[in-house]
Amino acid sequence: MNDSAETLLIVDDAIDWLKGLKRLIEPELACQVFLANSAIQALQLMAEHKISIVLTDIRMPDVDGMELMERTQSLYPETSVILMTAYGSINQAVEALKKGAYDFVTKPLDERRLFHALRNCLERQRIMHRAASLEERLAEEENLALIQGKSPALQKVLATIRQIAKTDLSVLITGESGSGKELAANTIHALSKRSKKRMVAVNCPAIPEALLESELFGYRKGAFTHATQDKKGLIEIAQGSTLFLDEIGDLPKMLQTKLLRVLQEREIRPLGDNRTRSVDVRVISSTNRNLQEKIAQGEFREDLYYRINVVSIRMPSLTEIREDIPTLAVHFLNQYLRESGLPPKILSPEAICALMEASWKGNARQLQNAVKRAAAFAPGEVVRPEHFELEGTAAPFLHNRGMTLCEMPYHSAREEILKDFTTRYITDLLVRTKGSVSTAAHLSGLERQSLQHLMRKYGIRSERFREGH
Numbered sequence: 001m002n003d004s005a006e007t008l009l010i011v012d013d014a015i016d017w018l019k020g021l022k023r024l025i026e027p028e029l030a031c032q033v034f035l036a037n038s039a040i041q042a043l044q045l046m047a048e049h050k051i052s053i054v055l056t057d058i059r060m061p062d063v064d065g066m067e068l069m070e071r072t073q074s075l076y077p078e079t080s081v082i083l084m085t086a087y088g089s090i091n092q093a094v095e096a097l098k099k100g101a102y103d104f105v106t107k108p109l110d111e112r113r114l115f116h117a118l119r120n121c122l123e124r125q126r127i128m129h130r131a132a133s134l135e136e137r138l139a140e141e142e143n144l145a146l147i148q149g150k151s152p153a154l155q156k157v158l159a160t161i162r163q164i165a166k167t168d169l170s171v172l173i174t175g176e177s178g179s180g181k182e183l184a185a186n187t188i189h190a191l192s193k194r195s196k197k198r199m200v201a202v203n204c205p206a207i208p209e210a211l212l213e214s215e216l217f218g219y220r221k222g223a224f225t226h227a228t229q230d231k232k233g234l235i236e237i238a239q240g241s242t243l244f245l246d247e248i249g250d251l252p253k254m255l256q257t258k259l260l261r262v263l264q265e266r267e268i269r270p271l272g273d274n275r276t277r278s279v280d281v282r283v284i285s286s287t288n289r290n291l292q293e294k295i296a297q298g299e300f301r302e303d304l305y306y307r308i309n310v311v312s313i314r315m316p317s318l319t320e321i322r323e324d325i326p327t328l329a330v331h332f333l334n335q336y337l338r339e340s341g342l343p344p345k346i347l348s349p350e351a352i353c354a355l356m357e358a359s360w361k362g363n364a365r366q367l368q369n370a371v372k373r374a375a376a377f378a379p380g381e382v383v384r385p386e387h388f389e390l391e392g393t394a395a396p397f398l399h400n401r402g403m404t405l406c407e408m409p410y411h412s413a414r415e416e417i418l419k420d421f422t423t424r425y426i427t428d429l430l431v432r433t434k435g436s437v438s439t440a441a442h443l444s445g446l447e448r449q450s451l452q453h454l455m456r457k458y459g460i461r462s463e464r465f466r467e468g469h
Contacts, residue, residue, distance in 0.1 A: 014037075082117055161184065172309040204247050253301070
């Protein structure tokens, strides 16, 4: 389909009249003009080209302008319709306005009135297009913000997601348990052209092997003893959307063969059916296993591996992104408080220090659960180290100066963590608010004067976040 920004389709059963209008309009409005001498031809052109405006006569044989308008609104809601009518049909045109037509002009045409209507309609289209683009960019940033962190490892993940989200490439997400593989899959789906439909997630190890085939591929009535009616499989339910196969390394070998056929042929065959059905799904897989080792051991098909691993994303462990722990912890805390309807709480600098020094074998999921538990048990507004049940200590967090937290005096270590956290937090706020200190203060829950004091203390200037700087 042609995505030309501004296009006009004129529809009238008088061919000479059409050609004359095109000669009149095209140079004046500098837009591409298409012609159709019937509503049927007009609909064919709209299927082939992105049309900004349809300018149609009401009275035409077979399908009239009113019905064309209704079909256009149903099939192409972003296209505006202007009606041309004789004086005797003005009441009909007014009725069309009530049904959603942008405007109408009367025959014989007044050139000034015609151009006024067309220019206004084109300007409306430009405004709508800019608004849609802005909403799309905001939605993209909001979905990307679900993966919190500024570390190089997470930024690499985000960059890859941005590049491949709008494609249909198969993606394999690897990483330790709890490192956010499903969150990455959700983010890819949310930014994709398939996002209007729900992503279908399948936890491969959670479904008994005896049931997994029928769950994935569905079955026909009578396929086995208890098959009393047809059932759609999860692959078919994901039609037009994304299928997320969580922990695909645990998929039985026999089902690996059937899944390979889905990826190669884009079709499935439910149990008990002698016919195949076409499917249109994007497949995202995840695993915490080493699939190369499983291939070497004959436990995973090599051809399937290359089908699911067109793009590879590795989610870093929490140990690798220890500098992101303050950001993640604050995000998990605020998320839990919102979902639970609890009053605002903050993490003390000592708590942040403790979180950064703790061992997180369960990665981000373990951190999230620890923050939730601490927030639930903290009686006041401040969540402190004693509210956490931290297991062991991690390898010390390295600073640029080459020292670890444990090697520094307590107050110096605390100030280092607090400075790093506060700088990151306020910087992120000002980026989001484009340098508006008032809005940033409102979002953070701080008084404006308190926020300004912190900005002065850590040398953060709002001017550099404003547009044009």
